[in-house]
Amino acid sequence: MGSQTISLFRYLMLGILNLRLLALVVILVALGALFSGFITELAIINSQQIAEALLADILRYSLVVLILLVVITNVSEDFQFRQFERLLTMPVSRWQYIVAQFILVAILAGILCLPVFLVISLSASFELGVYWAIALWLEMMLVGLLGLLAILSLERIPGAVFFSLAIYLLAKLSGLISQMIAESVRLSNESVASRVTESIFNGIMYVIPRLEAFAQNDVFFESMDLFLVLFNQLIAIFPYVLFLLGACMIDFYRKEFNL
């Protein structure tokens, strides 16, 4: 069982890793470094810290989008070329495909985090490089699995990308949205409609990752216990990853394939 899953993972991985992906990562890192260098020229004080934090955030968002697109495109091709039908005629279970995809997301996120570790270690410090690479790896795992769930459910690239990015942004902007809803409740004299909206949003927040699940950029400006910050992120991410894997399994097992 284990060797079959690993073989499946290797097969999937071979379809993803190529020189174009490597070139794209190099270009993203170079553009991030150039832009943050430009900001360094503008800042009057704390220019080094601002540049490091900006570079870290540019790499975070570009790599999150990259892993999302790679995972979604990969699974979409499996749908398009009827790979599932072929796989299911072999002695491979559906859960093995999900586990192989999970390993793929983990390894791919790790590979993409390597240049981030090098760049942040060189520009900031080794400790910050290690922290940001691990924290970003966890964040990319989360987004990659979200993308996997989206493409397995929706089977179309645009819908899956839109859905995944919407959930990611909703999680990131949850503070602002809840503040706006609270303000709307206040301005409407606590009308029923606004109260219902608030309840719906509060309900949605239960299935959205918390802000602690993402890499904390403030570490570039103040000294923090990096281990504790990482531990908190792990605590926030762990149940959510299990929840996503469970949702992927249920969705994939529900699908009918014409064998």
Added chain:
Amino acid sequence: MRRGERPVLQLPWPLLVGFVLFFGIQLFSHSHSISGFSEKYRPLAKPFDSTIYRGLSMGSEQLFSYLLAIRLQLHDNQAGRHIRYRYIDYRILINWLDEINRLNTRSEYPMMLASRVYSQTTDQQRLRLILSYIDRAFMDNPQLHWRHLAEATVIAKHRLGDLELALEMAKKLADLPESVVMPRWARDMQFLLLGELNEFESALVIIDALLKSDAVNDPDEKRFLHEKLLLFQQKLSETQHN
């Protein structure tokens, strides 16, 4: 496999002419908007509340506060020209500085912009506004902002010529508890300004109290205070004789 393409010249001529025409209109409209833009000064827009910026920062609050401060700093450079500070509405500017400060209370960037950049205005009213902002924001974090209040004291004395205001700010520095770590010269500004105001008796009381307390341990600092004590005593007696 790459799809074959027809040569451009084989396309229908109305299509080509239409494309060239629309491209020309786009170039003209862009160049027109640039020339119109360069003539006008875009005033500073009012800032949002800091809680909105906190939500928009997506967890990177400190970075976002620095980027907002840099964006504010770049406002006086428009279309490749430096805009004079007298065109800037300092009340809106101070709103911006306040919101950035609220977003990141551990940053001294807004105070630094106030004391080193926006204090360069030649307009006395605007200068007073920015000095009052420094005076007010200083109390949020005296340890972080003491040097900006010291700078504001010097600006109030030399640029504004308002010794009373300078003395008021210097007194705030002198009255800070010893737990706020800062050089002695910052605390000494108060009696130096009292000397300038010919308030020698008050200055002498402060110097005497300083010398008798354990606050001054450095021999050079003690010598400096003794010199000032003698100078002020001499000036006081001259004043009384006159």
